[in-house]
Amino acid sequence: MVQAKSWILAKHFDGFPKDSDFKLVVEELPEPKDGEVVLEAVFLSVDPYMRPFSRIRMKEGDIMIGTQVARVIQSKNAAFPVGSHAVSRCGWRSHAVSDGTDLIPIMPDWPQDVSLSLALGTVGMPGLTALYGIEEVLGLQKGETLLVNAAAGAVGSVVGQIAKIKGCKVVGSAGSDAKVAYLKELGFDEAFNYKTVSSLEEALRKASPDGYDCFFENVGGVFSSVALQQMKNFGRIAVCGSISTYNDAAPQTGPYPHLTMIFKQLKMEGFMQSRWEHKHPESLKRLMAWLKEGKLQYREHVTKGFENMPAAFMGMLQGENIGKAIVAA
Numbered sequence: 001m002v003q004a005k006s007w008i009l010a011k012h013f014d015g016f017p018k019d020s021d022f023k024l025v026v027e028e029l030p031e032p033k034d035g036e037v038v039l040e041a042v043f044l045s046v047d048p049y050m051r052p053f054s055r056i057r058m059k060e061g062d063i064m065i066g067t068q069v070a071r072v073i074q075s076k077n078a079a080f081p082v083g084s085h086a087v088s089r090c091g092w093r094s095h096a097v098s099d100g101t102d103l104i105p106i107m108p109d110w111p112q113d114v115s116l117s118l119a120l121g122t123v124g125m126p127g128l129t130a131l132y133g134i135e136e137v138l139g140l141q142k143g144e145t146l147l148v149n150a151a152a153g154a155v156g157s158v159v160g161q162i163a164k165i166k167g168c169k170v171v172g173s174a175g176s177d178a179k180v181a182y183l184k185e186l187g188f189d190e191a192f193n194y195k196t197v198s199s200l201e202e203a204l205r206k207a208s209p210d211g212y213d214c215f216f217e218n219v220g221g222v223f224s225s226v227a228l229q230q231m232k233n234f235g236r237i238a239v240c241g242s243i244s245t246y247n248d249a250a251p252q253t254g255p256y257p258h259l260t261m262i263f264k265q266l267k268m269e270g271f272m273q274s275r276w277e278h279k280h281p282e283s284l285k286r287l288m289a290w291l292k293e294g295k296l297q298y299r300e301h302v303t304k305g306f307e308n309m310p311a312a313f314m315g316m317l318q319g320e321n322i323g324k325a326i327v328a329a
Helices: 050-057 116-120 125-138 156-165 177-186 200-207 221-228 258-263 273-292 306-317
Strands: 003-009 022-028 037-045 068-075 085-088 095-098 103-105 145-148 169-174 190-193 212-217 231-239 267-270 300-304 324-328
Touching: 003 095, 003 306, 022 306, 037 085, 037 116, 037 306, 068 116, 085 116, 116 300, 116 324, 125 156, 125 212, 125 231, 125 273, 145 156, 156 169, 156 177, 156 273, 169 177, 169 200, 177 190, 190 200, 200 221, 212 221, 221 231, 300 306, 306 324
Parallel strands: 145 169, 145 212, 169 190, 212 231, 231 267, 300 324
Antiparallel strands: 003 022, 037 068, 037 095, 037 324, 068 085, 085 103
């Protein structure tokens, strides 16, 4: 029998998560039945959405939610032979039993020289989020100017690069000089450190004096309120995240530029990539093609060891990562 380790939510987070909010448990997995497989985690993802989802969808004692790239080590399911890989939503587990319905096979022609960890990043959920936000929500057009915050993260870094592929001007905001330098490497036209500028309003105006056609919003809070005032008339905002508010004990309220929304006739839409799940196979092929052509660059912040899942999660929430935060089991 296979021994499985899992991280559970020991206590709901009160503000920023701490070590005592997590607990590592061990169990023996049953032998797989007909149609089932036994999975072994290879790479695990830590993502900002896990913070609000833990509050909304989890109770104490539940296994932490999340995705992973897993290897099939036992199989009684012809669709997933031993040695094959899949993306699983089984959470923070070292091993798991699955009937296959919750598994997404790795694309059959995945290049051997591309790490499977990218199925959790640039050629996975974050990449899809970037692509759909740009194409389905914003409808970004050649020649337009796009603003993206948290721009050095897993989603934001792909957003900016896709916008450049489409012939747009891209302005990115990030939280360190190293991250700003990375954005310049990726081809962002303008980038600034929001933590060190004397005035966020002035920094946004300097980066694009004519304003912004589109805004890919990952942060929320004060940044959002200031940025909306820099939008052009009929501007579009895609709301992907609100990481600045995730650890607040109480929801933030105001100030919010309602009159700006009205007078500039702005369009704002929240979204999740799962809305376009029917497009995933073709969209992943497009992302992989751009990567192989050198049009999409990436970085990964890799933490080694399943035992370090909580540390990796908390580090990601504190902005320690450039690019996608990954745990190598």
